[in-house]
Amino acid sequence: MERPATGEGTGPALRRKPLSPTAQSIHLTVNGVSKRLHVEAWTSLLDALREDLGLTGTKKGCDHGQCGACTVLLNGRRINSCLTLAVMKDEAEVVTIEGLAQGDELAPLQKAFVEADAYQCGYCTPGQICSAMGLIAEGRAKTRDDIREFMSGNLCRCGAYPHIVAAIEKVMKESHS
Numbered sequence: 001m002e003r004p005a006t007g008e009g010t011g012p013a014l015r016r017k018p019l020s021p022t023a024q025s026i027h028l029t030v031n032g033v034s035k036r037l038h039v040e041a042w043t044s045l046l047d048a049l050r051e052d053l054g055l056t057g058t059k060k061g062c063d064h065g066q067c068g069a070c071t072v073l074l075n076g077r078r079i080n081s082c083l084t085l086a087v088m089k090d091e092a093e094v095v096t097i098e099g100l101a102q103g104d105e106l107a108p109l110q111k112a113f114v115e116a117d118a119y120q121c122g123y124c125t126p127g128q129i130c131s132a133m134g135l136i137a138e139g140r141a142k143t144r145d146d147i148r149e150f151m152s153g154n155l156c157r158c159g160a161y162p163h164i165v166a167a168i169e170k171v172m173k174e175s176h177s
């Protein structure tokens with residue numbers, strides 16, 4: 001069975017298996033672009049983004065809600081996309097790491113991560129940056145310790161934490177000034 005098209009402007013579809021008869025059609029707005037896709041009832045939002053839409057910037061670390069590598073913004077709030085079923089998010093707005101820059105202009109957090117040398121291998125970085133976007137929008141963090149606490153769901157195996165916190169603190173202060 002030919003798998004249905006996933007929508008205009010999508011990346012390469014990586015999922016190869018034919019869909020089951022119980023697959024469902026959902027609509028998402030991803031990085032400002034309307035996407036219709038067909039997913040299994042058990043497909044996580046993470047797999048839908050990566051495998052159906054070709055948005056591989058969002059990373060799969062543990063696939064169990066423990067590392068934060070899969071963090072995206074859903075209706076403006078940060079979530080672990082590996083713990084979220086795509087079918088439950090019909091009509092949601094999703095922002096991934098690919099949606100943060102404006103053309104060639106990096107988002108402030110992306111720039112700050114580069115300037116602060118806030119990554120080594122970079123695997124956790126998309127999740128760190130999306131989570132930090134959510135953190136700043138929440139407005140709860142006031143201190144470095146707050147940042148550490150509220151970013152504690154985003155692990156970095158390379159141990160770049162001091163630089164990650166510094167990058168987030170810089171943007172947080174700028175956004176409040």
Ligand code: FES
Pocket residue numbers: 059060061062063064065066067068069070071080081082083
């Ligand atoms: S891949 Fe989702 S929390 Fe680790």
Ligand code: FES
Pocket residue numbers: 118119120121122123124125155156157158159160
């Ligand atoms: S930079 Fe390597 S896991 Fe964070």
